[in-house]
Amino acid sequence: MLPVIETKNKIRDYILESTFDDVENITDDTLIFEKGVLDSMGLLFLIEFLKEEFGVTTNDDELVVENFESINNIVTFLESKQ
Amino acid sequence: MTSTTKKPFSKDILHIEDIDTVCNEIIAKMRTDVAKKLQRRGAVIGISGGIDSSACLALSAKAFGPKNVTAIMLPEQDSSDDSRNLAEELAAAFGVTQTLVENITGALEGFGCYQRRDEAIGRVVTDFDPAVDKAKIEIKQDPASTLPPIFSITVIKPNGDVVSKLLPAMEYLQIVAATNFKQRSRMSMLYYHAERLHCAVIGTPNKHEVEQGFFVKYGDGGADIMPIGHLYKTQVFQISAHLGVPQGILDRTPTTDTYTAEQTQEDFFYQMPHKEMDLFWYGFENGYPAEEVGKVMGKSTEDVENIYKNMERKQKTTAYLRMKPIF
Incomplete structure (x- = not known):
């Protein structure tokens, strides 16, 4: 498992690259779906990214807002899968 | 309001x-x-x-x-x-x-509609047999969830067995396309x-x-x-x-x-019966408070707020469909 800070940076970089958003708009606590940073296709591609980058597969029952709503939540989700 | x-x-x-x-x-x-x-x-x-x-x-x-x-x-x-x-x-x-x-x-066969769709389904459900199995895509999430909806593929075998899997992005896009x-x-x-x-x-x-x-x-x-x-x-x-x-x-x-x-x-899109959908949509676009709508519809204020958010999100994410070519 990578250090948490590195994991956060990778996820943030991925979101910034896929949305062309400004770096100051995406903090670790930003509610990325509530704020409309990512939509449903964005979520699908994020799931693909987590699989490719971290080897983590998301199951149907894990598709809940608590696992994905912010970078912090995604990191917690990844940690729970290790 | x-x-x-x-x-x-x-x-x-x-x-x-x-x-x-x-x-x-x-x-x-x-x-x-x-x-x-x-x-x-x-x-x-x-x-x-x-x-x-x-x-x-x-x-x-x-x-x-x-x-x-x-x-x-x-x-x-x-x-x-x-x-x-x-x-x-x-x-x-x-x-x-x-x-x-x-x-x-015949036109659809010429375009490869069925073959392209079935090939994408087969990448997710590896024993999918389009000759005998039935398939559909559907949203299984709670409409009051604040997470955007994600599609699953459901395959129904001739013996009634049902296989349902979350659709990865590329397979979902290919099936829809x-x-x-x-x-x-x-x-x-x-x-x-x-x-x-x-x-x-x-x-x-x-x-x-x-x-x-x-x-x-x-x-x-x-x-x-x-x-x-x-x-x-x-x-x-x-x-x-x-x-x-x-x-x-x-x-x-x-x-x-x-x-x-x-x-x-x-199943496919609305995630709730059309009569309910109509009323929530009316409430959403006419600025009715979630609390007032929730009382009538038997939902909590938070559920209605989340349904409103989903509606707003659907409007935004599908704006592309309603756009004319940009020049």
């Missing part, structure tokens, strides 16, 4: 009181749009046996006279037989004698007949389909006029019943008639 100056929210808030006037206004507008603005002499309409195309056919027959309406059934190998029977009953009910059946299966050949092929065929007859193509999407993006760009979204594009589904049912659409169509659960497994519009 408060609802103090509006009618209190209620379950029958969408009921049309003066239905004759509403129908007559739609009919008058259809005549003006087709004859004056578009300078066409009648209507070509694809009929499926569903409520929306039935309402449009009924309105077209009233607007232009049955002899100036051409009703076209456009089945393909995955269409249900019920659809065709109901479409024939509908045309007869409104005296439309110019009916055609254009089976688009391949399936959209259906609506786009239908649009091409409708325009062939419309141009041959110097008529307008009547688009059948209702208000939800237009505003929540439940249509295919340049597919069923490709039309000259959309006479029910401002009506909630509940109102489409009310108008259809008023105009005399056959009971078999009024009683039918709205389906997509697009995938091999039976699939309601609720």
Whole structure:
């Protein structure tokens, strides 16, 4: 498992690259779906990214807002899968 | 915004009181749009046996006279037989004698619609056998969830076994893109007949389909006029019943008639029955507080707020579908 800070940076970089958003708009606590940073296709591609980058597969029952709503939540989700 | 100056929210808030006037206004507008603005002499309409195309056919027959309406059934190998029977009953009910059946299966085979779709399904459900298995895509999440909806593929085996898996992005996109050949092929065929007859193509999407993006760009979204594009589904049912659409169509659960497994519009897109969807949508777009709507609908304020957020998100994410080419 990578250090948490590195994991956060990778996820943030991925979101910034896929949305062309400004770096100051995406903090670790930003509610990325509530704020409309990512939509449903964005979520699908994020799931693909987590699989490719971290080897983590998301199951149907894990598709809940608590696992994905912010970078912090995604990191917690990844940690729970290790 | 408060609802103090509006009618209190209620379950029958969408009921049309003066239905004759509403129908007559739609009919008058259809005549003006087709004859004056578009300078066409009648209507070509694809009929499926569903409520929306039935309402449009009924309105077209009233607007232009049955002899100036051409009703076209456009089945393909995955269409249900019920659809065709109901479409024939509908045309007869409104005296439309110019009916055609254009089976688009060959065109779809030429595009590779089925092969491309089935190949993508097979990458997710590896023992999928398109010759005997049925498949559909659906949303399984709670509509009150604040996470965007994600599609699953459901495969039904001949013995009734069901396999359901979350669709990865590339497979989801390929299945949708391949399936959209259906609506786009239908649009091409409708325009062939419309141009041959110097008529307008009547688009059948209702208000939800237009505003929540439940249509295919340049597919069923490709039309000259959309006479029910401002009506909630509940109102489409009310108008259809008023105009005399056959009971078999009024009683039918709205389906997509697009995938091999039976699939309601609720499974595929809306995540709740259309009557509920209509009321939440009305509340959302007219600024009714979530608390007021929740009391009437038996939902918590938080659930209604989340449903509103989902509606707003659907509007935003499907804006692309409603956009004209940018130049």
